[in-house]
Amino acid sequence: MAHKTYQYCVAENWGKGFIxxxxxxxxxxxxxxxNVWRVPAHNKHANLWIAKVAGSVKTLDEAQAIVDAVVTxxxxxxxxxxxxxxxxxxxxxxxxxxxxxxx
Amino acid sequence: MATYLGTHGGKIQTYTSDPSNPNxxxxxxxxxxxxxxxxxxxxAAWATGGNLNTARxxxxxxxxxxxxxxxxxxxxxxxxxxxxxxxxxxxxGTNWTEVADLNASRRRIAGNGTTTSAxxxxxxxxxxxxxxxxWNGSSWSETTDLNQARSSAGxxxxxxxxxxxxxxxxxxxxxxxxxxxWNGSxWTEVADLNTAGYGVTGVGIVTAALASDRANASDVAQTVxxxWNGSSWxxxxxxxxxxxxxxxxxxxxxxxxLYFGGQTPGGVTAVNxxWNGSxWTEIVDLSIARAGxxxxxxxxxxxxxxxxxxxxxxxxxxxxxxxxxxxIDTN
Numbered sequence: 001m002a003h004k005t006y007q008y009c010v011a012e013n014w015g016k017g018f019i020x021x022x023x024x025x026x027x028x029x030x031x032x033x034x035n036v037w038r039v040p041a042h043n044k045h046a047n048l049w050i051a052k053v054a055g056s057v058k059t060l061d062e063a064q065a066i067v068d069a070v071v072t073x074x075x076x077x078x079x080x081x082x083x084x085x086x087x088x089x090x091x092x093x094x095x096x097x098x099x100x101x102x103x
Numbered sequence: 104m105a106t107y108l109g110t111h112g113g114k115i116q117t118y119t120s121d122p123s124n125p126n127x128x129x130x131x132x133x134x135x136x137x138x139x140x141x142x143x144x145x146x147a148a149w150a151t152g153g154n155l156n157t158a159r160x161x162x163x164x165x166x167x168x169x170x171x172x173x174x175x176x177x178x179x180x181x182x183x184x185x186x187x188x189x190x191x192x193x194x195x196g197t198n199w200t201e202v203a204d205l206n207a208s209r210r211r212i213a214g215n216g217t218t219t220s221a222x223x224x225x226x227x228x229x230x231x232x233x234x235x236x237x238w239n240g241s242s243w244s245e246t247t248d249l250n251q252a253r254s255s256a257g258x259x260x261x262x263x264x265x266x267x268x269x270x271x272x273x274x275x276x277x278x279x280x281x282x283x284x285w286n287g288s289x290w291t292e293v294a295d296l297n298t299a300g301y302g303v304t305g306v307g308i309v310t311a312a313l314a315s316d317r318a319n320a321s322d323v324a325q326t327v328x329x330x331w332n333g334s335s336w337x338x339x340x341x342x343x344x345x346x347x348x349x350x351x352x353x354x355x356x357x358x359x360x361l362y363f364g365g366q367t368p369g370g371v372t373a374v375n376x377x378w379n380g381s382x383w384t385e386i387v388d389l390s391i392a393r394a395g396x397x398x399x400x401x402x403x404x405x406x407x408x409x410x411x412x413x414x415x416x417x418x419x420x421x422x423x424x425x426x427x428x429x430x431i432d433t434n
Contacts, residue, residue: 015153021145090276092395093411
């Protein structure tokens with residue numbers, strides 16, 4: 001069985017206090033579309049944070065499906081924009097790209 | 104029973120007050136407080152701050168970490184919804200509160216100042232405009248236009264009477280080197296940037312500013328950084344990561360600044376770099392990769408808010424590394 005580097009959960013960022021300095025100095029957070037958060041696996045501090053934010057732990061496949069759904073919806077919104085609004089670089093409005101999560 | 108003397112080979116010093124400049128790891132007894140204390144190291148880190156009420160990218164920004172302003176920007180909404188925003192929000196260190204709107208909605212706007220005295224310049228309505236609005240702490244009023252209409256420019260300055268605007272994109276989409284300074288009543292063209300670009304991020308004041316990150320005419324992210332000494336721009340050390348539309352610690356200086364996020368050739372990034380006046384050092388990343396974020400604060404205490412993709416309302420607060428005296432609980 002492959003060793004897991006990351007674990008995923010869904011938790012809504014309520015703002016101040018959601019991630020404290022004391023937490024991010026111990027573990028690396030990565031926020032993804034759909035309120036999906038990637039934190040280290042097999043890590044006491046990550047597990048404590050997930051419990052604090054009442055995070056719903058997801059398997060890799062479940063997290064990937066959530067991210068895919070949000071990205072697909074964002075791509076549809078982008079596709080609906082007038083061509084003039086799609087100037088990708090100057091507008092910082094490139095078509096959202098697919099995101100592949102790592103185990 | 105093990106003693107401190109036995110395990111460390113030395114006794115703890117007793118002081119009547121904490122030493123003025125202890126080394127990290129130093130332990131002592133504070134006889135006044137009757138506590139054992141240790142000097143510890145706290146690493147630099149990002150934490151979440153209050154969320155913006157309106158998700159947006161490419162807004163104007165001003166202020167410090169605990170008193171910031173976000174104005175205008177791009178909602179990313181398709182028609183018939185309004186894409187260009189006039190909404191202004193003020194941050195108090197915990198929450199964002201909506202305050203008076205800009206007179207003209209626009210995105211790719213630049214800004215500088217504080218929550219009580221700020222300047223919003225240029226932007227894209229479309230097209231790129233020369234409009235300037237001045238914030239007095241409660242409302243925006245239109246003031247003298249820029250000489251050159253532009254959007255996605257860099258800007259720096261202390262307040263609404265002192266500002267420098269540089270680079271950006273003109274109404275035809277051509278990248279600019281033009282620089283203008285504001286004295287509270289008029290704009291004056293001064294020495295040009297050495298490298299044209301849009302998506303520039305400015306830090307500092309009108310006599311000492313930093314112009315970092317930008318995209319060239321082929322929309323390719325650059326590493327070039329220029330420093331302004333009050334009369335001319337000089338190239339300084341390059342960023343490690345090429346990018347444009349980064350956030351910056353707008354109240355920093357041209358010798359102490361922080362640049363975070365942005366668009367890179369590989370896509371949007373969370374990378375954060377710190378400038379000490381001579382070199383860039385990559386330090387702890389944002390939790391969420393973003394480009395077009397607003398930025399405020401200093402190199403040691405910065406704020407990142409909004410950005411895309413997707414268009415987001417999240418805020419992150421940066422605290423630089425520091426030494427802290429802690430009390431050891433012996434109970």
